[in-house]
Structures are given as structure tokens and as C-alpha cells.
Amino acid sequence: MASDTEMRDAEAIEEDERQYGHGVITEEELNAKYPNRPRNHSKTLPFHELYLALFNPLNEHRKRPAGPVTARKKQGKHGPVNLSPHEIRRDIINRFISRWRKEVGNDIYPAFRLILPEKDRDRAMYGLREKTIGRILVKILRIDKDSEDGYNLLNWKLPGQNVKTAMAGDFAGRCFEVISKRPIRTTPGDMTIAEVNEMLDKLSIVSVEEDQRSVFEEFYRRMNAEELLWLIRMILRQMKIGATEKTIFDIWHPDAESLFNVSSSLRRVCWELYDPSIRLEGDDRGISLMQCFQPQLAAFQMHSFEKIVGKMKQTEDDDAFWIEEKLDGERMQLHMAEDDSKPGGKSFAFWSRKAKDYTYLYGGTFEDENSALTRHIKEAFGDGVRNIILDGEMITWDMEQDAMVPFGTLKAAALSEQRNPFSTGQRPLYRVFDCLYLNDEALTNYTLRDRRRALEASIRPIHRRLEIHMYVEAHSAAKIEPLLRQVVSEASEGLVIKNPRSPYRLNERNDDWIKVKPEYMTEFGEALDCIVIGGYYGSGHRGGKLSSFLCGLRMDQNQIQQGANPMKCFSFFKVGGGMTADDYATIRHHTDGKWHVWDPKKPPSEYIELAGGDKVQKERPDVWIRPDESVVFSVKAASVSTTEDYRMGLTLRFPRFKKLRTDKDWRSALSIQGFVDLKNNAEQEQKEKEFKVDDSRRKRQRITKKKPLTVVGSEEIVRTPYAGPATKVFEGLTLYIMTDSTVPERKCKAELEQLVKANGGKIVQKDTGVNGLVCVAEKRLVPVVSMQKSANRSIVRPSWLFDCIRQSEADLNQPSLLLPYEPNHMFWTLPDELGQIEANVDEYGDSFARDVTVDELRQIFKGMPLSGRNVFDATAFLNEAEDGKLGLGQLPGWMFHGLVVYFDKADTGNGMLDDTNGEYVQPHSVDLDLRLAGQVVTFAGGKLSTDLDGKDITHVVVGRDRTRVKDIRRGLQRHSPLPRIVTADWVHDSWKEKTLLDEERYAASP
Structure with a gap:
């Protein structure tokens, strides 16, 4: 036995x-x-x-x-x-x-493997996200997907119905709540850790939902609700255990983190370092050939360029630093080793920053038929290079445009290159910026300058396949700004500042590599005031609350006159960065009760138009809001790029929330044409602007000064700053100044108090309960929030003080009179005072009691709707115009009248013809020149045709792609007279010259 x-x-x-x-x-x-x-x-x-x-x-x-x-x-x-x-x-x-x-x-x-699932590279990704797991659980638990629990599982980011607030945005927690109501086991299950790993291995290799469901059914039978909660977190690799992997590694073995950094292998850490008394030798602590490592990362510091450079260790003899363009791709390490068993005698391996193996995509040998890269770089390595490890960025390069393509297209380009290895379209390009291993020797302890010499001696660049990333050596911080301006104008990511005297430090962010991105700079680009049209629920600590927002551009006046809904908006971008807790609270205050759940079956097309139309609904929000009930965001961004994800065909790169424009409504938000004009102006003015580090959201260090010693009875006169002509406008009034002022003038709390005293008012430092006390604030500080909660008094903005003083200063000979409160004067208003305050202005916001400024008057005019009282006969007007009675033919805005123009493959607002089913859809690539030309034609009286076969077509405008010119000519043979085929320059130059130019000069040739 x-x-x-x-x-x-x-x-x-x-x-x-x-x-x-x-x-x-x-x-x-x-x-x-x-x-x-x-x-x-x-x-x-x-x-x-x-x-x-x-x-x-x-x-x-x-x-x-x-x-x-x-x-x-x-x-x-x-x-x-x-x-x-x-x-x-x-x-x-x-x-x-x-x-x-x-x-x-x-x-x-x-x-x-279960404690640190995100570090386990040996188990394949499950390919499961929250939505799929939710569907599987709905079937296993046999609940209706439209029931309360089914809804909560499938819409886990939404606040949910009768669920704990803490579980909103926490998918695993939401699953726990639902499973707890119908568990098979109420006590802990009998599965061992080994059995769970076995089942998870099985789950990682099945891809059909039915097979995945059988695995989950086994877990459901053998686990209680809390075990399933942690299991789902492991599958999603979103563990929340209250300790970092650094702490766990350090307790397991003193060298565990070092070995993981050079190997990215959890298995190796566990199997080679199981005895804490046995330490790693010197050779084992470095990177190894054909073994993935954790790369060095670039830090970002919110400092001036001088401080960034100053942080790098410099010597009297060597103050140089390197400036590289930050590439918009995927960090990739390339390993090449001698292997006589492989075709060409070399084998390759590729790993991403997160240790994902991409060898299957980019190639394992020189002769790999499925290679998107290695079969093209046979001549890239020097004759003496036996093995090497390179660090760089894999980017997408458009051969037709000879330009880098923004991130997000890399894998598609690589797969296309596998199928068509000599394509003239988009392809992967490997830009190398470091060499870490050469001919059996690790180079990580060498300086960057020495590693660069080794790189240049070992690699022969292959044009648009494998290239050495260039750098600029500089000795002064003044060199950074013009280079940053240059890369931003080319729609690049930004810059990386590197210390050439530094070694390579695995899995570290330090001051030797510092990234500078344009989105962190002020004074670049315009602040755009855009209307919020949708919201997205967050996860984690933002669970159950709206954490990011979809913004849109409203219709232009000419589109409205053509029958468009004035409140309809095109989706433009999504923003969530830059908001403080106070910003979220203010947004909730203004939009509470106005959000509607987005129904994909019945989208609010009369208000919001998404990319892809009602069928595809790209970037669909969780909830939506009517523009007239919404708020306006002021947003800054680095640049504008083309996209297929938003209806505009354009979007903002790195948008960042700056402030909530409570002074604007949807009518004064940015329109479609307004954005196009603003973009053109911003690009023109961009060269004249200077960068400045954006520290508006950083906490400022409080500077305290000692108060001067005051001697009672001293003869010295204390002088106060000039506060304007003394009036008695606040005489008999007691005011409590609670915060400082930023609009219309920036003054601290003490300066505001001095201003009030100089104009006859009395100041108190708390609410004393006196009748008629005026509370002044424009920020949600603690005392202000407390007063709002008590709901005893309304709170007026400091702008009311300035308006009262300005009105009294206008004529000092007249008795000073307090201005009545107006809606824009109020920071917070008691409900029973709202009606009285709104009665102090007219329907457009014009004050009855004071003289408005020029800027205020301009805003009032912008908010005024077009009057409908004048009778206007559009048909009669057009008839007179066509007869020449009105003399409009000499106006640029009438120059294209009578022309019908077809724009080839352009999104001019009508879409692009899909030859498969005859429908018009959003194009895959937007030709901005054609879009602008189409808007010019429409604006100047022309009509756009969506059908090339239309008999009334007079002109066909083509873009940069001339390959279809021959086909277009054949398709127009039935027309009489033949339409003229011209380039977009004909439209732009005609508009510039204010007259129609000769089409022969702009004839499009194939």
C-alpha cells in the first residue's frame, strides 16, 4: 500500500x-x-x-x-x-x-498566475470583454436580458437599477451582485488553484461563445459568488488586491523584479528564483537574446524647457542633449540570432512594450512568406553582426503620401503587407533608436552615445522598411521650441529629450528620457467652445458617473435655411481629461435630469448625427442630451486629424477640457463652418505663437509674506492701491466677500474688500445673520458650498460689484444707485428669487438698468434669433436674382449660381457613393480640400450633385487621386454638353479671385 x-x-x-x-x-x-x-x-x-x-x-x-x-x-x-x-x-x-x-x-x-494575471505572458489572451461575459452569464443564470439583473449585467457602466453605487462601473462587482441572488453554492467551492489554471488554459484557446459558456458553467457549478468575482477580475486582468507586483516580487525573492524586467517571464521568476538565499549572478541580471525584457520609458515633467534640460546630468565639457521626434506607433523590440536551421541562417523575434509576441506578424526568418517586415530587410545588418537586439517604434507609413499614419492602423497595415508584400499603400516601418545587445554582449550599461555608435555601425537602413531614427544634438533649451513647432505642424506626437551620457535602465521612467507633447502646452491652437451632446459612464472610482463627454458642432445658418434642424449636431470628439471634481459637480448641476439613455434602435437622429449613420453609429454614447438643454465646453487640443469615427470626418487630437462656459448656450457654440474657418486661422497664426508649459491645473505653491509691523499712534500714513473714483454706491450695504475674482478683472479677496470699502460699503468675514447681507463668490470653496446647502441667501458674482461701480462712475454728479441683480450676476440663486432676477433683463439678456459693454452687446446680438415677422418670398427673390434685376451676378457669393457640381469621392455633406448598393455613406478617407471646396460652392450659390449620372451636372471636381479620371470621362459621354472635369484648385482660386476662372487651366488629367 x-x-x-x-x-x-x-x-x-x-x-x-x-x-x-x-x-x-x-x-x-x-x-x-x-x-x-x-x-x-x-x-x-x-x-x-x-x-x-x-x-x-x-x-x-x-x-x-x-x-x-x-x-x-x-x-x-x-x-x-x-x-x-x-x-x-x-x-x-x-x-x-x-x-x-x-x-x-x-x-x-x-x-x-492568478495573483498577477496581467504579468503572465505564457497564457494567451482570452479575447473576452465585459459585454461578452455579461451575455454568457445571462444565459447561464437563465435570466431575461431585459430584466433588472440582465440590464445591470449588460449595461454595467450605467448606474443601474437598484444596485449599490459602489458597484457602478465595477463589472466584477456587478456580477457578484447578480450571482449572489441565485448561487449554486453559498460556501466556498472545492476547486484547487491548479484546477482553475487548467480551466483558464482551456478558456484561452476556445473562441466560440458556446465553448466559452461551457467553461463558465463549470466555474458556476463549483464556485460561490465571491470566488466568481475574483475569477472574473483575473480573466479581465483587472485585479484590485491592495498590493503592487513590486511588493509581491520583493517578498518572493530579492532579485525577482530584476529578473522580470529582463525576461518578462513570470514562469522564469518563479522557477529560477524559488530559493531566496541564492542570488542572481551578474550575467543573469542583464537582458538575454530571444528573451523579452521590459524597456526603458520616457518620463514627462511639467517644467519649462530649461528645467527639463537642467535635470539631465551634465558636465562642463559635455552639456549636450538629444532631441528626437516622438513617434505615433507601437514600441517594439527586435531580436535577431544566428540559427543554421532557419532559411537565411537567422531567426527573429518581435515583442511589444507589454511583452506581446508579434513574430507571427513581422516574421521569424528572412524567408518567412507571412512576414510583413523581415523578408524585406535581408541587407539591413552588417556582415559582422551575428546577433543583435534593437529597440524602436513600429509605425505605419503611407507610401502614396510618403508620410506617417496616426496610431491605430498598424496591425491592419501589417496584415495587408503579408498578403501584398510590395504594396504601394500603407506598410509597417520599423524606426530604430537604440541598440541593446550586439554579438553576445549586452550594451545596457554603456552610454546612449556609445550604443548609438554601435547601432550605426551595425545597421544599413532599408528605405521605408527599417530605418535609424534621427536626432538633433542641442546645447541650449532654446533649440527645443522650434523643433516642437515643426513636428506639431506635421501632426506628430511630440518630442523626446534624451541624455546621451545615460545608461539604459529597464522598466524605469527617469529624467534621462523626458517626453514633451504639444497637448501639454498653452498658446497652441484655439480654445473651442463646443456643445455637449452625449456622455459615457466611467469605471473604477468614476463608476456609475459620467466621466467623458461627446461634443459636437451645430448646423450653420445656410444648412438651417435648407431645412436642417437648428439643434442638430455632428459628432466631433470625445473629451474626459482635465476635469476636476468641481467641474464634474457643476456639469451634473446644469444637466441633472436632462440625460436620455441612448437607444440604438431609435437613435435621436433629429438632434445628433454619428459617423456611419443610424446603422453603424460609431462612437455611440451611453446617454444623450438635447443641445438646448446642454452645456458648452471650452476645449483645447494639439491638432486636428482626419477620422472615420466622427461625423465631421475630422476630430481633435489630445482634446483637453479647460472650463465650462456657463455664459454660453447652444446657439453661441461653435458651428461646422465656424470650426473650418477657425482651423484655417489657427494654422495661419500658429507660426506666431510661443509655447508655454500648461500649469493651469497644477497646484500653486502659496507664497506668504510677513505683514509689516504696525505701531499704534504712528504718524506714518498707510497708503492703499488706487481703487478707482470713490462713489457711494455701496453705502449702507454690508457685504461678505467669500472668494477672489477672475472675471471681468482678476482681484484677490483683499482687493475686492478694499474696492467695496472705497465705494462706501461695509465688510464682514462671516454670515452674521444681518438682514440684506450680500454674499459675493465665484468659486465653489468650502464656505460657499456650505452656504448653498443652508439655502439661506443667494450668492452674487464679483462682476456685479464692477458693474455697479462702472455705472456709478459714468456720472459722478448723479446719486449712486445699486443695480438690480441680473441672471449673469448670480453664482447661486434662491428659487423664490429667480423670477424677480430674470425680470431685470429682456428676453435676449439685455439689461433694463445699466449700460452694457460692447462685448456684451455683441453676445446679445449673437443670441438673438432671426426675426420671423418680415414677410420674405424666397421664390420671388430667386426669380429676380436670376433675371439680373438685383445685380447679384457681381457678388462672389453668387458666382457659382446655376452650376451643378459633382465631387468625386468627397464627403461634402452628402456622403460618397457606395457602388455595391447605390447608397451614400461616410467615406473611408476624407479629402479636406474637396470638403472645403464643396462648402465654397454651396456658399456661393452652387448646387452639389450626389449622382455622376445626373443630367444637369456642369462640373466634376476631383481630388489628389486622379486614377478615376478616365472612368469619369467614359461615364460622362452620355451628357450633352459634356461637364468640365477640374481640380479643387479651380474652386479655391475662383473664390480667391472673386470670379469664375477659365476651366482649361485647371483641367484634371489622369
Whole structure:
């Protein structure tokens, strides 16, 4: 009869086979690669021990401060001492690891795969997101997808129906709530960690939802709700255990993090470093050929260029720094090694920054027929290069435009290159900027300058396949600005500033590499005031709340006159960055109760038009809002780029929220044509603007000054700053100034108080309960919020003070009279005072009691709707115009009248003809010149045709792509007279010259 030890060993071996027998590496290969790997003497721990002994205890001490109640104690030399929260977390992890070593063995890899799933590169991605898991659970639990729980699962980002606020935006938490109502098990299940890994391996190789469902059914039968909660977090690789991998690695082995940085292999960390007393040797601590590593990363510092450069260690003899263009692609490391068994004698491997293997895409050998890169770079390596590791960026290059394509198209370009290796369209291009390994020697400890010499000596660039990334050497921070301006004008990512004296530091962000992006700069581009038309719910700490917003551009007047809904908007961009908690609170205050859930079956097409129309609905929001009930955002961005995701065909790159324009409504938000004009002006003025670091959102250091010593009875006269002509406008009035002022003038709280005193008012520092007290504020500080909650008094903005003083200063001979409050004067208003305040202005916001400024009058005019009282007969007007009675033929705005123009493959507002079904759809690439030309033709009286076969076509305008000119000519043979085929320059130059130019000069040739 077998002993207990023999039985445990047999069970452990069986678990090993189940644990590691489902991957692409066989058990025999693992034994050969790791001959000294540790073996467990017993079965792995139950799966539920992970959350009972590790996850839950860690989360309990996640953010608790140490103290007599929450802190644990340990025995010190002089008695018990309190442990800090960090020490408590380390103690929890250490006890779990010690228990594993004692009860299971030294192979902790099965547990670490579940504790740190995002670091496990040996298991393939599941290809599962929240929506799919939600559908699977709805079927397993046999609940109606339209029921309360079904709705909450499938719409997990929405606040939900009768769910805990804490679970909003937390998909795993939402699943826990639903499963808890109908569990098969109420006690912890019987699955071991090894069995869970076996099932997860199976889940990673199936792709059909029915097969995925069978795996989840097994988990549902054998786990309780809390186990399933943690399992779903592992599948999504979104663990929240209250400790970082750095802490866990450090407790497992002192060299664990170093080995992971050079290998990106969790398996190797667990199997080579199972004994803490055995340390890594020097050679083992460096990068290895054909072994993925964690690359060095660039830091970003919110400092001036001088400080950025100053942070780099410099010497008297060497103050140089390098400036590189920041590429908009995917970070990629290339490994090449000698391999006589491979065609060409070399083998390759490619890994991304997150250790994803892309060798299948870019090629494993020179002769790889599925290679998108390696078969094109046979001549790229020097004759003496036996092996090498390169660090660089894989980007998409458009051969026709000879320009880099923005991020997001790389994989599609690589797949296209696999099918058509000599395409003249888009292809992957590898830009190399570092060499880290050469002919069996790691170069990471060498300086960047030395590594660059090795790179240039080893690589022969292959045009538009593999190229060495260029840099500019500089000695002064003044060199940065013009280069940043140049790359921004070319729609690039930004710059990276590098220290040529620095070594390569794995998995680190430090001051040796600093990135500078244009979106962090002020004074670049325009602040755009755009209407909010949609919202997206967030996850994590923003769960259950709107965290980002869809903004749009409203219709132009000429579109409205042609029958468009005045409130209809084109989707333009999505923004969520730059908002503070106060900003979110203010947005909620203005839009509460006005949001509508987006119904894909019945989209609000009369108000919002998305890319792809009602069928595709690209960038569809979770909720939408009517423009007339919405708010206006002021947004800044780095640049404008083309896109297929938004109805405008254009979008903002790196949009950032600046402020909420409470002074504007939807009518004064940016329109479609307004944006086009603004874009053109911004590009023209861009050369004249200077960059400045955007520190508007950084906390400013408070500067305190000592108050001068005041001696009672001193003869010295205390002088105050001039506060304007003294009036008595505030005489008899008591005011409580609560915040400083930014509009219309920037004054601190003390200056506002002095201004009030100089004009006869009395100042108090708190609400004393006096009748008629005027509270002044324009920011949501703590006392202001407290007063709002008490709802005792309205709060007026400082602008009211300035308006009162200005009105009184207009005629000092007249008695000073207080101005009545107007809506734009109010920061917060009591409900029963709203009607009285609104009665102090007319329907357009014009004051009855004061003289408005020129700027205010301009805004009032903009907000006035067109009067409908004048009777206007459009037909009679057009007839007179066509008869020449009105003399409009001499006006530029009438020059295209009578012409019918067809724009080839242009999105002129009507779409592009889809030859497969005859429908007009959003084009895949937007020709901006044609779009603008189409708007010019429409504006100047012309008509646009959506059908090339239309009998009334007079002109056909083509863009940069002339390949269709011959086909167009054949298609026009039936027309009489033949339409003229011209380039877009004919439209633009005619508009510039204010007359129709000779078409022969602009004839389009194939």
C-alpha cells in the first residue's frame, strides 16, 4: 500500500501535468528548458484561499492609517510596536508565501498566475470583454436580458437599477451582485488553484461563445459568488488586491523584479528564483537574446524647457542633449540570432512594450512568406553582426503620401503587407533608436552615445522598411521650441529629450528620457467652445458617473435655411481629461435630469448625427442630451486629424477640457463652418505663437509674506492701491466677500474688500445673520458650498460689484444707485428669487438698468434669433436674382449660381457613393480640400450633385487621386454638353479671385 507521502507526490505530479500540459510548450520542453525547476510535494491550495487569506486581508488594509485600532503589533526589542499599513501588507503576503512553501512546495507559479494575471505572458489572451461575459452569464443564470439583473449585467457602466453605487462601473462587482441572488453554492467551492489554471488554459484557446459558456458553467457549478468575482477580475486582468507586483516580487525573492524586467517571464521568476538565499549572478541580471525584457520609458515633467534640460546630468565639457521626434506607433523590440536551421541562417523575434509576441506578424526568418517586415530587410545588418537586439517604434507609413499614419492602423497595415508584400499603400516601418545587445554582449550599461555608435555601425537602413531614427544634438533649451513647432505642424506626437551620457535602465521612467507633447502646452491652437451632446459612464472610482463627454458642432445658418434642424449636431470628439471634481459637480448641476439613455434602435437622429449613420453609429454614447438643454465646453487640443469615427470626418487630437462656459448656450457654440474657418486661422497664426508649459491645473505653491509691523499712534500714513473714483454706491450695504475674482478683472479677496470699502460699503468675514447681507463668490470653496446647502441667501458674482461701480462712475454728479441683480450676476440663486432676477433683463439678456459693454452687446446680438415677422418670398427673390434685376451676378457669393457640381469621392455633406448598393455613406478617407471646396460652392450659390449620372451636372471636381479620371470621362459621354472635369484648385482660386476662372487651366488629367 502506498504511503501518504507517495500519494501526495503522485497527486502533485498529476497536477503538474494538468497545470502545464495545455500550453504551446510541452512538459518535455519545459523540463529541458528548466532542468532545475522546483517541484511541489502536495496539491495546490484551494482557490478560495486566495481571497480569504490574501486578497480580502490586503484590501482591508489598503488605505487605512496606522493607529491603535487598525494597526497590528509585532514584538520589538522593547516590547510590541505598531506596524505601518505597508508592513501589514507585506506581512500578509509573506504569511501566504510561507504557507505555500510549507503546505504545497516551492513552485508558486500556479498561484502567481492568478495573483498577477496581467504579468503572465505564457497564457494567451482570452479575447473576452465585459459585454461578452455579461451575455454568457445571462444565459447561464437563465435570466431575461431585459430584466433588472440582465440590464445591470449588460449595461454595467450605467448606474443601474437598484444596485449599490459602489458597484457602478465595477463589472466584477456587478456580477457578484447578480450571482449572489441565485448561487449554486453559498460556501466556498472545492476547486484547487491548479484546477482553475487548467480551466483558464482551456478558456484561452476556445473562441466560440458556446465553448466559452461551457467553461463558465463549470466555474458556476463549483464556485460561490465571491470566488466568481475574483475569477472574473483575473480573466479581465483587472485585479484590485491592495498590493503592487513590486511588493509581491520583493517578498518572493530579492532579485525577482530584476529578473522580470529582463525576461518578462513570470514562469522564469518563479522557477529560477524559488530559493531566496541564492542570488542572481551578474550575467543573469542583464537582458538575454530571444528573451523579452521590459524597456526603458520616457518620463514627462511639467517644467519649462530649461528645467527639463537642467535635470539631465551634465558636465562642463559635455552639456549636450538629444532631441528626437516622438513617434505615433507601437514600441517594439527586435531580436535577431544566428540559427543554421532557419532559411537565411537567422531567426527573429518581435515583442511589444507589454511583452506581446508579434513574430507571427513581422516574421521569424528572412524567408518567412507571412512576414510583413523581415523578408524585406535581408541587407539591413552588417556582415559582422551575428546577433543583435534593437529597440524602436513600429509605425505605419503611407507610401502614396510618403508620410506617417496616426496610431491605430498598424496591425491592419501589417496584415495587408503579408498578403501584398510590395504594396504601394500603407506598410509597417520599423524606426530604430537604440541598440541593446550586439554579438553576445549586452550594451545596457554603456552610454546612449556609445550604443548609438554601435547601432550605426551595425545597421544599413532599408528605405521605408527599417530605418535609424534621427536626432538633433542641442546645447541650449532654446533649440527645443522650434523643433516642437515643426513636428506639431506635421501632426506628430511630440518630442523626446534624451541624455546621451545615460545608461539604459529597464522598466524605469527617469529624467534621462523626458517626453514633451504639444497637448501639454498653452498658446497652441484655439480654445473651442463646443456643445455637449452625449456622455459615457466611467469605471473604477468614476463608476456609475459620467466621466467623458461627446461634443459636437451645430448646423450653420445656410444648412438651417435648407431645412436642417437648428439643434442638430455632428459628432466631433470625445473629451474626459482635465476635469476636476468641481467641474464634474457643476456639469451634473446644469444637466441633472436632462440625460436620455441612448437607444440604438431609435437613435435621436433629429438632434445628433454619428459617423456611419443610424446603422453603424460609431462612437455611440451611453446617454444623450438635447443641445438646448446642454452645456458648452471650452476645449483645447494639439491638432486636428482626419477620422472615420466622427461625423465631421475630422476630430481633435489630445482634446483637453479647460472650463465650462456657463455664459454660453447652444446657439453661441461653435458651428461646422465656424470650426473650418477657425482651423484655417489657427494654422495661419500658429507660426506666431510661443509655447508655454500648461500649469493651469497644477497646484500653486502659496507664497506668504510677513505683514509689516504696525505701531499704534504712528504718524506714518498707510497708503492703499488706487481703487478707482470713490462713489457711494455701496453705502449702507454690508457685504461678505467669500472668494477672489477672475472675471471681468482678476482681484484677490483683499482687493475686492478694499474696492467695496472705497465705494462706501461695509465688510464682514462671516454670515452674521444681518438682514440684506450680500454674499459675493465665484468659486465653489468650502464656505460657499456650505452656504448653498443652508439655502439661506443667494450668492452674487464679483462682476456685479464692477458693474455697479462702472455705472456709478459714468456720472459722478448723479446719486449712486445699486443695480438690480441680473441672471449673469448670480453664482447661486434662491428659487423664490429667480423670477424677480430674470425680470431685470429682456428676453435676449439685455439689461433694463445699466449700460452694457460692447462685448456684451455683441453676445446679445449673437443670441438673438432671426426675426420671423418680415414677410420674405424666397421664390420671388430667386426669380429676380436670376433675371439680373438685383445685380447679384457681381457678388462672389453668387458666382457659382446655376452650376451643378459633382465631387468625386468627397464627403461634402452628402456622403460618397457606395457602388455595391447605390447608397451614400461616410467615406473611408476624407479629402479636406474637396470638403472645403464643396462648402465654397454651396456658399456661393452652387448646387452639389450626389449622382455622376445626373443630367444637369456642369462640373466634376476631383481630388489628389486622379486614377478615376478616365472612368469619369467614359461615364460622362452620355451628357450633352459634356461637364468640365477640374481640380479643387479651380474652386479655391475662383473664390480667391472673386470670379469664375477659365476651366482649361485647371483641367484634371489622369
